[in-house]
Amino acid sequence: MSPLDNPVYSSLKAAHAAFAREADGLLRYASDVAPFLAIPEAGPVSAAALDALVDDRAYMIGPRPIVPAGWLVEDLGRIHQMVCAEPLPVPPGPPSDVLGEADRPVVLALAALVYPHYFRPRTMELGRYLGVRGEAGLDAMIGERMAAPGFREISAVCTHPTWVGRGLARRLLAIASNEIFARGETPFLHVSPNNQRAVRLYEQNGYRHRIDVPFWSVQRRP
Numbered sequence: 001m002s003p004l005d006n007p008v009y010s011s012l013k014a015a016h017a018a019f020a021r022e023a024d025g026l027l028r029y030a031s032d033v034a035p036f037l038a039i040p041e042a043g044p045v046s047a048a049a050l051d052a053l054v055d056d057r058a059y060m061i062g063p064r065p066i067v068p069a070g071w072l073v074e075d076l077g078r079i080h081q082m083v084c085a086e087p088l089p090v091p092p093g094p095p096s097d098v099l100g101e102a103d104r105p106v107v108l109a110l111a112a113l114v115y116p117h118y119f120r121p122r123t124m125e126l127g128r129y130l131g132v133r134g135e136a137g138l139d140a141m142i143g144e145r146m147a148a149p150g151f152r153e154i155s156a157v158c159t160h161p162t163w164v165g166r167g168l169a170r171r172l173l174a175i176a177s178n179e180i181f182a183r184g185e186t187p188f189l190h191v192s193p194n195n196q197r198a199v200r201l202y203e204q205n206g207y208r209h210r211i212d213v214p215f216w217s218v219q220r221r222p
Helices: 007-012 047-053 101-114 166-184 195-204
Strands: 020-023 024-031 060-061 071-084 097-099 131-132 137-144 150-160 186-189 207-220
Touching: 007 024, 020 047, 024 047, 024 150, 047 097, 047 101, 071 195, 097 137, 101 131, 101 137, 101 150, 131 166, 137 166, 150 166, 166 195, 186 195, 195 207
Parallel strands: 150 186
Antiparallel strands: 020 024, 060 207, 071 186, 071 207, 097 131, 131 137, 137 150
16 A cells, blocks of 8 residues: 555654644644644544544545544545656746745735635645745745655645746746655645646646545534
């Protein structure tokens, strides 16, 4: 079994243990870091663990939980998991900068505009972020999220709507992927199969479909 078959759990048990909250075998990222919950394998989870860890809607990638009365699991379909096999040629373009704490406001502003569902105030603490700066903030950015052993997830691939189509995402994807390879890890990512524009971008830049991973959400019943 690959750690990518259960990427949230693999990350929280290893490289991201410092961000983990745990209860009765369940693991989740702190809610201000990322909205992801995980179990080691498909099966029942306790009400006490859910009460302790889920104060909002949590998302799961991989094994399906069997939840007790009072809780709801929603099947969100499957998402493409893609892996890059080798370093990528970097297309020409504007310079990119490493983004840090001082850039948090502009990172959050761009994420709110382009990538609002899974980004949280502390998400950028999970890994390295790169961006192309513009006069009003960021024209584009890319970041790292999950960290399964031997693998690093590319995430938050965002281009401001004003600058879509200028190759910024392609350039940042190559730079970020190559940095991951240079650390001895393999880059991977998740993308909705409905987002064909993004799927084509990744396919044209060296990423290949690995598996379709089940995607779930867990929340209290209304």
